[in-house]
Amino acid sequence: MGRTNGCWSRRRFVGALAGAASGLTACASPSGSSAESAPRETPASSRASRSPVPKGTPSPATSAPAGPRPLYLGTYTTVEGGGPGVGVARYDTDSGRITGTGAITGLINPSYLALHPDGRTLYAVAEHDAGAVTAVRLADRKVLGSRSSGGAGPCHLSVDPGGRWLLSANYTSGSVAVHPIDSSGALGERRETVTHSRPAPGPGQDGPHAHQFLTAPDGGHVLAVDLGTDTVYSYRLNERTGALTEVAQAHTRPGAGPRHLTFHPGGRYAYLANESDNTVAVCGYDIRSGRLSIGAAQSTGTGPGTSYPAQFLVTANGAFAYLANRGDNSLTRYAVEADGARLRLLDTVPVHGDFPRHIAFSPDGSLLFAANQRSSTVSVFHVNAADGELRLAGEPFASPVAVCALPL
Numbered sequence: 001m002g003r004t005n006g007c008w009s010r011r012r013f014v015g016a017l018a019g020a021a022s023g024l025t026a027c028a029s030p031s032g033s034s035a036e037s038a039p040r041e042t043p044a045s046s047r048a049s050r051s052p053v054p055k056g057t058p059s060p061a062t063s064a065p066a067g068p069r070p071l072y073l074g075t076y077t078t079v080e081g082g083g084p085g086v087g088v089a090r091y092d093t094d095s096g097r098i099t100g101t102g103a104i105t106g107l108i109n110p111s112y113l114a115l116h117p118d119g120r121t122l123y124a125v126a127e128h129d130a131g132a133v134t135a136v137r138l139a140d141r142k143v144l145g146s147r148s149s150g151g152a153g154p155c156h157l158s159v160d161p162g163g164r165w166l167l168s169a170n171y172t173s174g175s176v177a178v179h180p181i182d183s184s185g186a187l188g189e190r191r192e193t194v195t196h197s198r199p200a201p202g203p204g205q206d207g208p209h210a211h212q213f214l215t216a217p218d219g220g221h222v223l224a225v226d227l228g229t230d231t232v233y234s235y236r237l238n239e240r241t242g243a244l245t246e247v248a249q250a251h252t253r254p255g256a257g258p259r260h261l262t263f264h265p266g267g268r269y270a271y272l273a274n275e276s277d278n279t280v281a282v283c284g285y286d287i288r289s290g291r292l293s294i295g296a297a298q299s300t301g302t303g304p305g306t307s308y309p310a311q312f313l314v315t316a317n318g319a320f321a322y323l324a325n326r327g328d329n330s331l332t333r334y335a336v337e338a339d340g341a342r343l344r345l346l347d348t349v350p351v352h353g354d355f356p357r358h359i360a361f362s363p364d365g366s367l368l369f370a371a372n373q374r375s376s377t378v379s380v381f382h383v384n385a386a387d388g389e390l391r392l393a394g395e396p397f398a399s400p401v402a403v404c405a406l407p408l
Helices: 010-021
Strands: 069-074 085-091 099-107 113-117 121-126 130-139 142-148 153-157 165-170 177-181 192-195 210-213 221-228 231-237 244-251 258-263 269-274 279-285 292-297 308-314 320-326 330-337 342-350 356-362 365-374 377-383 389-392 404-407
Touching: 113 153, 113 404, 121 153, 130 153, 153 210, 153 244, 153 320, 165 221, 177 210, 177 292, 210 258, 221 258, 231 258, 231 292, 244 292, 258 308, 269 292, 269 308, 279 308, 292 342, 308 356, 320 356, 356 404, 365 404
Parallel strands: none
Antiparallel strands: 069 085, 069 404, 085 099, 113 121, 121 130, 130 142, 153 165, 165 177, 165 210, 177 192, 210 221, 221 231, 231 244, 258 269, 269 279, 279 292, 308 320, 320 330, 330 342, 356 365, 365 377, 377 389
């Protein structure tokens, strides 16, 4: 979240969670529960794949799968009004209507979710002081076990495109971690933990705060976005051992507070959401070196009030980008120009919820889901493929403290 502005600072929030979660090492329940069983998903890519689709980008499918599709919702379990675990729902691919079906219980504060490339295993953070990451087999919703994230307040995770490594970011302790994934989808003991010790924290920050950890389009580099140090770190990931070797740092202007990075499908450019100063930036990316070059700050198109950019999405054809704005409670639409090198602000639309923490496309890109933390709702929009316009798909779906939406 933001620095220390008001009651929604992540550091204050995680501190409040710690009292309720103290003494709990992670999701100890041997199995989840739900009102329906999950279908076995068709593999999205093989473990040997080295051509990742940028995170948050819909696949280039031309039509949506027939029938209702699964939707998993991240939430907090230890706050007033929180959920019982990972929310389980279905959505209609034509209307966008969501129907709740139950929950995967026994998980603590699963505030961020990610899917294995083969579609069979779900991963969740356990966002509290004794941070952890958990694997869930979707075929029967069985919790396959949890591992320490090596830090406090894990807020983001992703799976490398080959499906061998889980990457996680610990916000409170400012560290990133690497866990091996075995053939069943379960997690092994942590192989690497790196705490961001340099540069010094930015203005108003008390230390490093890793907010995202993802694989770059070349497949061999992984990038960590740290809000506390105003830096994006590039690492070489050893695919055999899981070790990280730092190869570059990219610095925003002081106090920008970078939060989330999303790559253009072409792989040469990425878009950075700066939470603290309410700006975005186009970044160049060198595939050979893993070095990111951060461009000038640009407007989010939000109004005069306080707003915190949360996350970018880019369409599969690279034509449009969307930004979630917490505070302004809007979605900004950009035209992507010059093969990804330029963003042109088109407009903003109301998100019809309060504090959109996370946004995601349906696999075919025809729907956009927004998880609204303060209003405990999920808004769904139809995405016009021709001009990128967003149209609300009915009333938002009620979901306790919705902070992550993962449509399959």
